[in-house]
Amino acid sequence: MASESIQLLTRDKQTAKAMAEITRYSDTTRLMRAGVVAIGGTVIGLCTIVIPVMHLISTWLIPLISWAIAWHIFGIQTVIGSVKGTCPGCDKAIELDGGPLASDLWARCPHCALPMQYVVGADALSGGAGAIAKK
Numbered sequence: 001m002a003s004e005s006i007q008l009l010t011r012d013k014q015t016a017k018a019m020a021e022i023t024r025y026s027d028t029t030r031l032m033r034a035g036v037v038a039i040g041g042t043v044i045g046l047c048t049i050v051i052p053v054m055h056l057i058s059t060w061l062i063p064l065i066s067w068a069i070a071w072h073i074f075g076i077q078t079v080i081g082s083v084k085g086t087c088p089g090c091d092k093a094i095e096l097d098g099g100p101l102a103s104d105l106w107a108r109c110p111h112c113a114l115p116m117q118y119v120v121g122a123d124a125l126s127g128g129a130g131a132i133a134k135k
């Protein structure tokens with residue numbers, strides 16, 4: 001986890017700088033995290049074979065769900081922790097929650113409810129807005 005400068009981008013292309021705690025997972029870490037979930041779910045599913053009637057569904061459904069969750073976990077490359085900055089709309093100091101980085105990760109300003117998107121890394125420098133001051 002590292003503290004990095006990111007950008008807050010609104011729908012009408014207003015931008016503001018913010019600091020965020022960012023965790024990037026390596027391919028090995030992602031594979032291990034997903035593998036633990038997939039194997040764990042498979043083992044739990046197979047253990048339910050001793051439960052009458054329920055085993056007709058649980059032996060395949062629990063592993064299937066765990067593989068779907070594992071696939072989702074494997075897809076998470078970057079996770080944003082807490083975000084601190086100023087709102088591009090109302091210029092008030094804001095503190096936002098993060099989440100797995102994806103194009104659909106939006107947050108709302110707690111003061112003016114302005115929706116904004118996180119722009120991280122190389123995207124933060126090239127940016128969609130074109131009006132970005134570097135550092």
Ligand SMILES: [Zn+2]
Binds near residue numbers: 092111
């Ligand atoms: Zn605001």
